[in-house]
Amino acid sequence: MKKTLITAFALSASLAYAQQKETDRFQQYQPIWENGTLAQKDSLASVLLSEVKTYKTEAEYRTTLNLLHALGHEDQMASIEAVAKKKFPKGSLTRDAYLHEVYYKLETTSEKEKAYRELLKKWPATKFPGDELTYDYAIATLAGSYAKDGNASKATSYLSEMKERFWRGNGYLPVAQTLLAAGDTSSATPILKTVLDDAYYYITLPEEEKDNKARFASMGYAGSMSTYVNILVNQGKYTEALGLIEKALQIAPEQGDALSNVYYKSLMATGRKLEAYNILTKLYTKGQFNVEPDLKAVYADLNGSMQGYEGFNARLKEDLVKSIQDHIKEMATFKIAPAFELLNLKGEKVSLASLKGKVVVLDFWATWCQPCIRSFPGMQAAQAEYANDKDVQFLFINTWERDKEYKKNVVSFIEKNNYPFEVLYDDQKDAVTGQVMAAKYGVEGIPAKFIIDKEGNIRYFLTGSSPNVDYIKMEMKELIESAKKPYKG
Incomplete structure (x- = not known):
């Protein structure tokens, strides 16, 4: 067992070194592929093509393919990719080609599941340490297909196989939304709760621990919260919904705009109409005219009638136009x-x-x-x-x-x-x-x-x-x- 662990660690370290080396090589040529002349790009492409026969690792092939793409020499990529795939039949290039040319183009769920099993058989995830996200994409696609078929059990089962916690919300949330659209709230709710908990975990990390993955995961907090709270609102659980929203606004005030719609609805339902009114006017002055029926209702409740509403509405629209005019000056x-x-x-x-x-x-x-x-x-x-x-x-x-x-x-x-x-x-x-x-x-x-x-x-x-x-x-x-x-x- 110890020998196996050491071997796995050595493989992981070796791959990490190779990947970093090739990343450095890609960045080395950035001035040319980003700002070089056509002659410079053609010259670099010629050099790369002359080097291909000396490559010993798949990482070298992949870097050259990426460089040729950046240089605009896509027409020369196919032949090099073919050589690399033949040389490394169980490598990541062959695997990625299988995913994009076969797996992601399949239409039925049964075909996708069969192809997914073939993926794991030919290219086991354990052979590609640090590349878990590639497999999570494939899993999310299959889970989404099962959700569209109405098979919540299989969709949930596949979602549980995802490894990258920072990204899995991108697979979980669409499945939950599909199930919700089909009326399956009971299956969607725990999936949404997982997305919410993941985002909350990353959002509340100490600042010194927040890397790009944490920031990416945090971005999903408002979306998952809004969808989850909508379930509570539709179930009439307004007090519970308010508690979650106000907790969210405390830890992530910058996501207030994304939560505004569910927030004002919860405020209205719990009798906090003045607060709901304030949010509704802000939404209206941002061009969300679809909230006007609720705005009218709260206006009438707070004022005792609709008297003066037309003038009030006109002023809101004037404020919106003025806001847009100020905003476009920045552009x-x-x-x-x-x-x-x-x-x-x-x-x-x-x-x-x-x-x-x-x-x-x-x-x-x-x-x-x-x-x-x-x-x-x-x-x-x-x-x-x-x-x-x-x-x-x-x-x-x-x-x-x-x-x-x-x-x-x-x-x-x-x-x-x-x-x-x-x-x-x-x-x-x-x-x-x-x-x-x-x-x-x-x-x-x-x-x-x-x-x-x-x-x-x-x-x-x-x-x-x-x-x-x-x-x-x-x-x-x-x-x-x-x-x-x-x-x-």
């Missing part, structure tokens, strides 16, 4: 927008030059980007408002896709959701720098939106998103109308 910039000519879903060329004389809204997004997708209903509403304005053009720039069949996936996504968007593929590389359009615009994270004026100047740049349709619609209106006006410096 203001002024620089010439890089030129582009990209293909749309029909294969037609669309260039920035052809749109001169229009205000152009660019929205960089990807099919895997959930914040991008959450903002789409709001962007659709904003586009609809300008449907008859020939001086405004919305363009949705699809970028950073990870799948080889990205074009097919993009078309499917747009058609499935019936979005009336003009989508352009960001896959044309600059002849000098080798950069795609997102890089030329300085995009470091998506969603990213640019408002370009009629003369071709970037007037506003914003990142992040909101699921709030009304707020996005109002914010876009302020940005577009401001960009229509001459720049004053």
Whole structure:
């Protein structure tokens, strides 16, 4: 037994050293793959390709594949990957290819379960110490499939196999939400409680112990709390719900916005109407107009009638517009927008030059980007408002896709959701720098939106998103109308 433990430790230490060495090699070339010229990138790619025959470890192959991707030489990756997979048939590259090319594309739960067992048979998790997250992703996918089938027992059983506590909430929460949507509250509740307890554990760690994993896990606290408290609210357990919310606000006050909806409902139900009123007015002045029925009810209770409500409501909307106007000042910039000519879903060329004389809204997004997708209903509403304005053009720039069949996936996504968007593929590389359009615009994270004026100047740049349709619609209106006006410096 002792010998086995020593061997396992040595393997783990050896892998950790190899991974660190390759991470260092990747970072060594960062100036080139990030800011180098096309000639420099091509030169580095040639050097890497000439070195491949000397590689002795899978880590070396993986680093070179990552570098070729960063350099924009994806067309040369397949042959190298094929050599690596043949040389290391039981290695992580072959395993990852199996997951992405087979496992994640299966549709039925029975197929996924069979493929998962094959995964564990060919590539046991014990052979890849420190790589538990890869297996947790696979487990979460299978558990989610069982939840959609209504098999809560199997879904819960597979969830229990997950190893990475900091990440498992990402597998647990979707399963719980699926079960809740199907009306299975009894199965969903303990799953949510686990997510909540995990997030609470990481959020309450001493500051000196909080690493990136802890910060990541803490981010799920408001979401799991909101879902869990919603169950209590729906069950009429308002006092219990209030206790949990106020405990959450004590240890994580920064997550107050995410808990606002369940908080005001609990306050209303327990008779604390003035506090509920204060939260409701804040939500309304952030563009959450869907709370207006509750706002009216509390207003009437506190004032004894609806007298004066219309004026009150108008002032709230004025405050919202003023808040948005102040906010967009922080996004203001002024620089010439890089030129582009990209293909749309029909294969037609669309260039920035052809749109001169229009205000152009660019929205960089990807099919895997959930914040991008959450903002789409709001962007659709904003586009609809300008449907008859020939001086405004919305363009949705699809970028950073990870799948080889990205074009097919993009078309499917747009058609499935019936979005009336003009989508352009960001896959044309600059002849000098080798950069795609997102890089030329300085995009470091998506969603990213640019408002370009009629003369071709970037007037506003914003990142992040909101699921709030009304707020996005109002914010876009302020940005577009401001960009229509001459720049004053």
